[in-house]
Amino acid sequence: MIKAFYELNKEYPKLSLIILGEGEQRKKLTKMIKKFNLQEKIFLMGYKKNIYEYLDKAKIFILSSLWEDPGFVLVEAGLANKIILSSDCPNGPSELLDNGKNGFLFKRNSMLDFLNKFREIQSSKENLIFQKKLSFKKKIKEYTLLNHYKILSSIISNNEN
Numbered sequence: 001m002i003k004a005f006y007e008l009n010k011e012y013p014k015l016s017l018i019i020l021g022e023g024e025q026r027k028k029l030t031k032m033i034k035k036f037n038l039q040e041k042i043f044l045m046g047y048k049k050n051i052y053e054y055l056d057k058a059k060i061f062i063l064s065s066l067w068e069d070p071g072f073v074l075v076e077a078g079l080a081n082k083i084i085l086s087s088d089c090p091n092g093p094s095e096l097l098d099n100g101k102n103g104f105l106f107k108r109n110s111m112l113d114f115l116n117k118f119r120e121i122q123s124s125k126e127n128l129i130f131q132k133k134l135s136f137k138k139k140i141k142e143y144t145l146l147n148h149y150k151i152l153s154s155i156i157s158n159n160e161n
Contacts, residue, residue: 001017001019001062001064002017002033002036002038002042003036004111004115004118005017005038005041006036006038007111007115008118009038009041012122015041016041016042016043017038017041017043018042018043018058019042019044019045020045020046020047020048020054021046021047022046022047026044029044030044051073051076052076052080055076055080055082058077058080058082059082059083060082060085060118060121061074061077061080061082061084061085062084062085063077063084063085063086063087063089063093064087064114065087065089065108066087066089068089068090068091068092074086074092074093074096074097075140075143078096078102078103078136078137078140079137079140081133083103083104083121083129083132083133084102084103084136085103085104085105085106085114085117085118085121086103086104086105086106087105087107087108087109087114088105088106089108093105096136096140097136098139101132102132102135102136102139103132103136104117104120104121105117
């Protein structure tokens with residue numbers, strides 16, 4: 001992500017990147033940020049219990065994971081009305097983003113594909129972005145507690161008969 005941001009910063013110098021979360025790679029990331037002289041552009045914020053203040057200010061939510069749990073962070077980003085750019089990692093993104101219908105997917109571990117998808121977002125008409133956000137919100141209704149309750153209730157009712 002940091003290397004990709006370095007490349008994007010050449011084309012879009014007003015960009016900044018906020019990375020939330022904590023992990024064993026923090027020292028390596030800090031060193032890379034310094035190597036590319038991006039200390040004023042990339043911010044490692046660590047773990048945050050409430051990410052909504054960051055989502056609220058974001059233009060794009062990027063999930064660069066190689067592996068991801070079911071994708072709840074994507075649901076949170078979609079509910080915050082953010083356009084989503086996600087790797088096609090297993091367990092959620094492809095399904096939630098409906099293979100690109102509800103956001104933008106890039107091939108994991110492919111900086112070139114990431115850069116191309118980012119540029120595609122930047123050049124997309126507002127109507128397309130709006131449609132992707134709307135489609136995503138419709139899709140995530142399948143994952144609400146109410147929908148899970150209805151499905152479970154139906155299964156239980158069918159088993160009782």
